Amino acid sequence: MASLKSIKKRIVSVKNTRQITKAMKMVSAAKLRRAQENVVAARPYAQKMGEVLQSLAGNLEGDLHPLLQKRDAKKLLLIVVTSDRGLCGGFNSNLCKAGERYIKEKQAEFEQISIMTVGRKGYEFLKNRHTVYKNFANMLAKPNYQAAAMLAQEVIEGYLAEEYDQVVMLFNSFRTVMSQDITFQQLLPIVPEEKAAADEAGVEYIYEPSVDDLLTEILPKNIEVQIFKAMLESVAGEHGARMTAMDSASKNASEMIGKLTLQYNRARQAAITTELMEIISGAESIKG
16 A cells, blocks of 8 residues: 555645646636637628628639639648647547548549648647648737738648649637537638529629629638638637636546545554554553
8 A cells, every 4th residue: 555645745746736727727718708709700700701702703704713713623732720739638639630531531532732730739740640831830829810811821822823722721610618610611712602502592792893803802811811710710619628628637636636535544544553553562562
């Protein structure tokens, strides 16, 4: 049986760990509220921009804009959005494993698959398994539109230079505090809305200036907005996952403290009993 001193040390150590996990849970809970508000605010704008853009693309006549042109898909770019920090359960590993499965499925379809990572954890997971084209770390600590615009500009330039023919983004979409949805979103080329679907919707847009001029302005903006929304979704999901993981860790620590306390009391009782037996034996030997 372990000594009283070593058991007491373990109890103190687990109590200190529980204090840390409780503090991290509270910090994540505070950050989650703000992140959730940002996601809820960004979703309608991103969705409506996507709808308007699809409608614009569907009504385009003549030559298509370069970002709408569907080429023979030989080269794929997969953008994987993860967190920079850990201690959030399976938030990052589940996403990266889904990315690996997707790459294996698409290897027969594409001649070349490039990977771009946003977040340190995704890069660390994938760098030993695949060639990571580029990594953007420390962008999600405080996600801002300028960072999303910079990333979008790089993606657009690569697409126009025909470095890749299709761009897909993989990220955790925030659903609830307890769960996130692994989401694949095609960024480029943008798929135009079908005429039949547009007619059924019954919404007719008046374009001023021309559709071509609007597309030139809105297409890059849409890529920026979609990437920014994915960053916000990922951050909210990260805080939710960390809050859940730290809550579970705190409960496990409490259970361990209970077991160790019981073990400590038993060892202490055994030590007292042994000491009493020695005293009684000594007294009996003196009498004898």
